[in-house]
Amino acid sequence: xxxxxxIAQDAGILTIRYGLVINLLxxxxxxxxxxxxxxxxxxxxxxxxxxWLIARFGEAKVARxxxxxxxVVGSLIGAKPVAPRVSALGSLAxxxxxxxxxxxxxxxxxxxxxxxxEPKLSLAGQFLVKDVVLLGASLLTAADALEAARxx
Numbered sequence: 001x002x003x004x005x006x007i008a009q010d011a012g013i014l015t016i017r018y019g020l021v022i023n024l025l026x027x028x029x030x031x032x033x034x035x036x037x038x039x040x041x042x043x044x045x046x047x048x049x050x051x052w053l054i055a056r057f058g059e060a061k062v063a064r065x066x067x068x069x070x071x072v073v074g075s076l077i078g079a080k081p082v083a084p085r086v087s088a089l090g091s092l093a094x095x096x097x098x099x100x101x102x103x104x105x106x107x108x109x110x111x112x113x114x115x116x117x118e119p120k121l122s123l124a125g126q127f128l129v130k131d132v133v134l135l136g137a138s139l140l141t142a143a144d145a146l147e148a149a150r151x152x
Contacts, residue, residue, distance in 0.1 A: 012145050016137045017077060020094065021086060023134065024074030031067025040066070042124060044103075046108040077141055084148035091142035098135035104128055 022122025030036040039057050044050035044062065054061045100126050111125035121129060 003052070017080065017141045017144070018132065020137045020141060021074045022080040024070045024077070028067040028070030028074060029071065031063045034060075037063040042110045043104045043108050043128070046110075047100075047104060048107075069097070074089035077138075077145075080141075080145050084145045084152065088142050088145035088149060089130060091138045091145060095135060095142065098131045098138060100105065101128060101131045102135065 031040075040063060041059065042067075044059075046052060048052060050062065053065075057065075073090050073093045076086055077094060078087070079090070082088035105128050108124060108128075111122055111128060113120045113122045
C-alpha cells in the first residue's frame with residue numbers, strides 16, 4: 001500500500017508542478033495580446049503598485065512586464081529535474097505573485113457584486129479566487145524542489 005501511495009503522491013506533485021508551469025507560460029504569453037491588456041485593466045488599475053507602474057510606463061508595457069515575469073517564473077519552476085534550487089526559487093516567486101493577485105480581491109471593486117446584501121464574487125472575483133489553489137501549488141512545488149536540492 002505504501003508503494004501505491006508514493007506513486008500517486010509523485011504523480012500528483014508532477015501534475016501540480018507542470019500544470020503550474022503550463023498555466024504560467026500560457027497566461028504570461030497572453031499578456032502580449034491587446035485583449036488581455038483590456039482584461040486585466042480593472043485589476044491592475046485598482047492596485048496602488050500597479051497603478052503607479054501604469055502611470056509611468058503605460059498599460060501595454062506593464063502587461064508585458066507581468067507576462068515576462070510569469071513566463072520566467074514558470075520556466076524556473078519547470079527546471080526542477082536539472083536545477084531544483086532554481087525551481088524552488090521560481091516556486092517561491094510564484095507564491096509572491098499569487099499573493100499579489102489575491103490582494104486584488106480587496107482592491108478591485110469589480111471583484112464583488114455590489115447589488116447583493118452579502119458579499120458575492122463577481123466574474124472578476126471568481127477569476128481571482130482560483131489563485132488560492134495556485135498559491136498552494138506553488139508552496140507544494142517549492143517544498144518538493146527544496147527537498148530534491150537537499151538530497152543532492
